[in-house]
Amino acid sequence: MRIDIVTIFPGYFDTLELSLLGKAKDRGLLDVRVHDLRGFAHDRHRTVDDTPTGGGAGMVMKPEPWGAALDAILLSAQEAEPGVFDAEPDNGSQAPLIIFPSPAGEVFSQSMARELAAERHLVFGCGRYEGIDQRVVDEYSAGGRVRLISLGDYVLNGGEVATLAMIEAIGRLLPGVVGNPESLVEESHEDGLLEYPSFTKPATWRGRDVPPVLLSGNHAAIAAWRQQQRIDRTRAVRPELLPPED
Ligand code: 6GU
Numbered sequence: 001m002r003i004d005i006v007t008i009f010p011g012y013f014d015t016l017e018l019s020l021l022g023k024a025k026d027r028g029l030l031d032v033r034v035h036d037l038r039g040f041a042h043d044r045h046r047t048v049d050d051t052p053t054g055g056g057a058g059m060v061m062k063p064e065p066w067g068a069a070l071d072a073i074l075l076s077a078q079e080a081e082p083g084v085f086d087a088e089p090d091n092g093s094q095a096p097l098i099i100f101p102s103p104a105g106e107v108f109s110q111s112m113a114r115e116l117a118a119e120r121h122l123v124f125g126c127g128r129y130e131g132i133d134q135r136v137v138d139e140y141s142a143g144g145r146v147r148l149i150s151l152g153d154y155v156l157n158g159g160e161v162a163t164l165a166m167i168e169a170i171g172r173l174l175p176g177v178v179g180n181p182e183s184l185v186e187e188s189h190e191d192g193l194l195e196y197p198s199f200t201k202p203a204t205w206r207g208r209d210v211p212p213v214l215l216s217g218n219h220a221a222i223a224a225w226r227q228q229q230r231i232d233r234t235r236a237v238r239p240e241l242l243p244p245e246d
Contacts, residue, residue: 001119001174002031004073004096005163006066007126008048010034012160021168024177032167037061040068049129058130066125066136070098073123084120096121098146100137101159101166105148108166110189112149116166117173124166126159192241194233196226 005013013034016022024030038046041064049059077096078085087093097119106112116122125132140146151162172178188195199210213225234241 001029001117001171002077002096002121003033003167004121004123005032005034005126006037006069006073006124007034007160007163008037008128009126009158009160010036012164015164016167020177021171024171024174027176029174029176030171035069035073037065037069040065040072042068052130056130060130061127061132061136063133063136063139066132067139070123070125070136070140077121081120093145094120095143095145096123098123098125098140099163099166100125100127100132100146100148101150101162102127102131102148103150103153103155104131105150107153108149108151108162108169110169113166113169113173116170122170124159124163126163128158193230194238194241196229196233 007013013032016025016032021030025032037048041048041062048061048065050062052058052060074096084094084096087095097116099116099122101124125136137146137148149162149166151165156162173184178184184190199214203210203215211225213221216222231242
């Protein structure tokens with residue numbers, strides 16, 4: 001998968017070199033390219049923001065640098081793979097999908113991560129300040145492949161941390177990124193329930209015993225205990241995830 005990121009803080013993405021995703025990059029499974037938005041601002045001060053039209057607090061990101069950055073990325077994608085723009089946007093197109101992380105977007109989820117992991121090319125446009133001039137979203141939405149995505153109902157200062165979270169959730173679903181694919185199956189949210197609690201050795205730590213069933217060697221009993229733990233945990237902290245009781 002190719003991922004392009006447009007940001008005024010490229011340093012946020014240095015962490016993509018670490019851990020699983022760094023290895024995925026080294027192995028060619030992930031091709032991440034980070035672009036400094038200021039490199040597409042052509043005035044002397046490389047200005048990327050301006051005051052909100054109509055008044056109000058804060059600053060808004062100007063459209064011109066965004067247009068130049070996104071055009072350059074889309075052009076390079078087309079040059080690399082001329083066929084990708086052929087299909088219709090809502091008909092299995094593999095043209096790049098542009099994601100604007102935004103608290104005004106659809107809420108990100110595990111099922112959305114699965115959907116996005118099937119894309120060939122994602123482009124993240126990280127807004128700062130009070131956001132990006134709406135005409136940028138409208139301009140690229142006309143091409144049909146734009147989504148606004150939120151991490152949840154709270155406010156971040158910009159899209160960078162949200163982009164990192166989404167890339168981690170998506171990246172680990174790409175074939176070959178996580179060593180043991182089974183570890184992807186028995187996880188919180190994969191089937192709508194939270195994960196069961198995990199234990200390792202020693203069997204007793206600070207007077208706390210590992211649940212005896214886990215030492216029983218009875219695989220059916222262990223599986224049943226774990227499933228019950230998942231249901232109990234979900235009922236306790238996230239009851240809205242459980243199917244309605246009748
Ligand atoms: Cl994607 N961006 C910002 N700025 N704040 C957020 C968010 C995104 N998701 C939750 N809060």
